[in-house]
Amino acid sequence: MSHHEPTSGATPRRITHLIGHEYWTGTAARTAPVYNPATGAQTGAVDLASKELVDEVVARSQKAAAAWGAMSMTRRGTVMFAFRELLNAHKERIAEIITSEHGKTVSDALGEVTRGLEVVEFACGIPHLLKGGHSESVSTNVDSYSLLQPLGVVGVISPFNFPAMVPMWFVPIAIAAGNAVIIKPSEKDPSAVNAIAELWREAGLPADVLNVVHGDKEAVDALLDNPAVKAVSFVGSTPIARYVYERGTANGKRIQALGGAKNHMLVLPDADLELAADAAVNGGFGSAGERCMAVSVVLATDSIADQLIEKIVARVRTLRTGDGSTGVDMGPIVTRQARDRITGYIAAGAQAGATLVVDGREGPFDGPSDGYFVGPTLFDNVATDMSIYTDEIFGPVLSVVRVSGFDEGLGLINANPYGNGSVIFTNDGGAARKFEIEVQAGMVGINVPVPVPMAYYSFGGWKNSLFGDSHAHGTEGVHFFTRSKTVTRRWPDPSARGLQLGFPQNH
Ligand code: NAD
Numbered sequence: 001m002s003h004h005e006p007t008s009g010a011t012p013r014r015i016t017h018l019i020g021h022e023y024w025t026g027t028a029a030r031t032a033p034v035y036n037p038a039t040g041a042q043t044g045a046v047d048l049a050s051k052e053l054v055d056e057v058v059a060r061s062q063k064a065a066a067a068w069g070a071m072s073m074t075r076r077g078t079v080m081f082a083f084r085e086l087l088n089a090h091k092e093r094i095a096e097i098i099t100s101e102h103g104k105t106v107s108d109a110l111g112e113v114t115r116g117l118e119v120v121e122f123a124c125g126i127p128h129l130l131k132g133g134h135s136e137s138v139s140t141n142v143d144s145y146s147l148l149q150p151l152g153v154v155g156v157i158s159p160f161n162f163p164a165m166v167p168m169w170f171v172p173i174a175i176a177a178g179n180a181v182i183i184k185p186s187e188k189d190p191s192a193v194n195a196i197a198e199l200w201r202e203a204g205l206p207a208d209v210l211n212v213v214h215g216d217k218e219a220v221d222a223l224l225d226n227p228a229v230k231a232v233s234f235v236g237s238t239p240i241a242r243y244v245y246e247r248g249t250a251n252g253k254r255i256q257a258l259g260g261a262k263n264h265m266l267v268l269p270d271a272d273l274e275l276a277a278d279a280a281v282n283g284g285f286g287s288a289g290e291r292c293m294a295v296s297v298v299l300a301t302d303s304i305a306d307q308l309i310e311k312i313v314a315r316v317r318t319l320r321t322g323d324g325s326t327g328v329d330m331g332p333i334v335t336r337q338a339r340d341r342i343t344g345y346i347a348a349g350a351q352a353g354a355t356l357v358v359d360g361r362e363g364p365f366d367g368p369s370d371g372y373f374v375g376p377t378l379f380d381n382v383a384t385d386m387s388i389y390t391d392e393i394f395g396p397v398l399s400v401v402r403v404s405g406f407d408e409g410l411g412l413i414n415a416n417p418y419g420n421g422s423v424i425f426t427n428d429g430g431a432a433r434k435f436e437i438e439v440q441a442g443m444v445g446i447n448v449p450v451p452v453p454m455a456y457y458s459f460g461g462w463k464n465s466l467f468g469d470s471h472a473h474g475t476e477g478v479h480f481f482t483r484s485k486t487v488t489r490r491w492p493d494p495s496a497r498g499l500q501l502g503f504p505q506n507h
Helices: 051-070 073-089 091-102 106-124 165-176 191-202 217-225 238-250 273-289 302-316 336-352 406-415 429-438 474-480
Strands: 013-015 030-036 041-048 134-139 142-150 153-157 180-184 210-212 229-235 254-258 263-267 295-301 355-358 377-380 397-403 421-425 443-446 482-489
Touching (some): 051 142, 051 153, 051 180, 073 091, 073 165, 073 191, 153 217, 165 180, 165 191, 180 217, 191 210, 229 238, 273 302, 302 397, 336 355, 336 397, 397 406, 421 429
Parallel strands (some): 153 180, 180 210
Antiparallel strands (some): 030 041, 142 482
C-alpha cells in the first residue's frame, strides 16, 4: 500500500482503492476508463474491485468499527471538526477535480461541495443527535432509557452526477455515529472521493474507518451479499436502486436506495412569470440537467403558456455551453454514451410530433470539438405518451406540457411513477397550500425550482424515486445509521425481591 495516489508517469493516470489510508498496490484484473468530458480524452483508468478484495476490506472495516464505535464522542468529534476545516480549505481543489471528470462548471461543482460541507457541519452535532430518552421511576425504583448505537460496517454506493455531495449525504453521519464506512463511488468520476478520503486521513480518522473501494456491479454485489455489512445507502437510477433494495433486503440488510426522477414544475396563471422563466432555465439546465432534482417538465397553464415559453427561450439563447473549467454556463455531458442517449431522445421527441423550439444539438459550443456537448433544448406541445415525457432523460432537455389549470397539473404529477421534487409557481397561497398537501412527492418547492432540503432536514423522494424507509441526512439519516436499545434498570433493592411469573407490569 502507498500513502500517495500512484503516479505512473504515463497517461492515463491510474485511479485506485484507498484502503487503510493507503493506496492499493495490487494489480486489478479489470479497469474502467475515465474521461475528461470537455475534451473527450481518456485521463484515467480506475481499478475495479473483485469480490475477494471487497470481502477483505469488509473484514478490516469490521475491526475498525469496533474500536471507533467504542471511542468517546469527544474524540470522534475532534476528527469531525478537523475534517470540516480541511474540506472547507480544499473545496476549490475538489471542485476542479469534479469538473475534470464530471464536466459540470467549476462554480456548480463548488456548490455541490458546499452542500456536502453542510452535512459535515450537521454531523459535527452528533452528540446532541445521539441523545436517547430517559424516564425516571417508570415503576417503583425502576428507570428506563434508550441508547442509539452504531450498526458496525455500512456501505455507500454513489452515482456520477454528484461525485462529492451524494457521498457526503451519508459518509459524515455514518462515521460520526460510530460506524466504519466502505464507499464505492461511481466509476465514471471516482477521483473526488479519493481526494476527500485523503482529507479524512489528515483529520486523524483512524485507518479503516473509511475505506474507498472502486468498482462496478461486482463490488456492489459483494457489499450487498457480505453479512458483515449491516446497511447500504445507494443513489442511482431507478432500475439499479430497485435491484439494490431487493438484493440487500433479501440478505437482511437495512437499505435506502434513492432512484431516478422526472420533476414537474406547475406554473399557474397568477405566477410571477419572470421568476418562473428564470426558475425553469436554472432548474432545467443547471449541471446540464444531470441532477435528480432537475426540472424536466414545465406544466404551463394554457393562458400563460405562450408568454412563458417566450421568456424561457429569450433566456436560453443567452446560455453558453462548453468546457466547464472556462466560465461557461453549462458544461458537457458526462460520457459519449450519455450524450448520444440524450440526442437520441431529442430526435425521438421531434419525430413524435413535439415542437422543437430550441435544438441543443446544433451548438455552437465553447469547447474542443471532441467534447460531449449538448446545448439547452426546449420542447413545446409535449404529450404524455412521448418518450421525452415518460423517460428520465438526464440531460439538458426541458419539455413543456400545456395544461388547463391546477387540477390537470396536479393530476399529471400524481400519476407519474416518480416522486422526487415537485414544484409550483404561483402567488396564490391557497393553491400552494393545496399543492403541498396533496402532491405525491418527497420534496416540494413553492416558487423554488430545485427544493433540495438543508442538511438538517432529510432528502428523499416517493414512489419510484426511493426504495426503503429512510430518507438521506437530517434526523432520518441519523436513524438509518444507528439502532436503538431500550434499557430497563433497577439497582438492588430488597423490596423488589420475590417471584412473579406474570408479564411485567409497572406499579
Ligand atoms: P447508475 O444507476 O448507473 O449508477 C449508480 C451506482 O450503481 C454506481 O456506483 C454504479 O457503479 C452502480 N451500478 C451501475 N450498474 C450497476 C449494476 N448493474 N448493478 C449494481 N450496481 C450498479 O446511476 P448514474 O448514471 O451514476 O446516476 C444517475 C442516476 O442517479 C439518475 O437516474 C438520477 O436521477 C439518479 N440520482 C438520484 C438521486 C436521488 O437522490 N434520488 C440523486 C442523484 C442521482
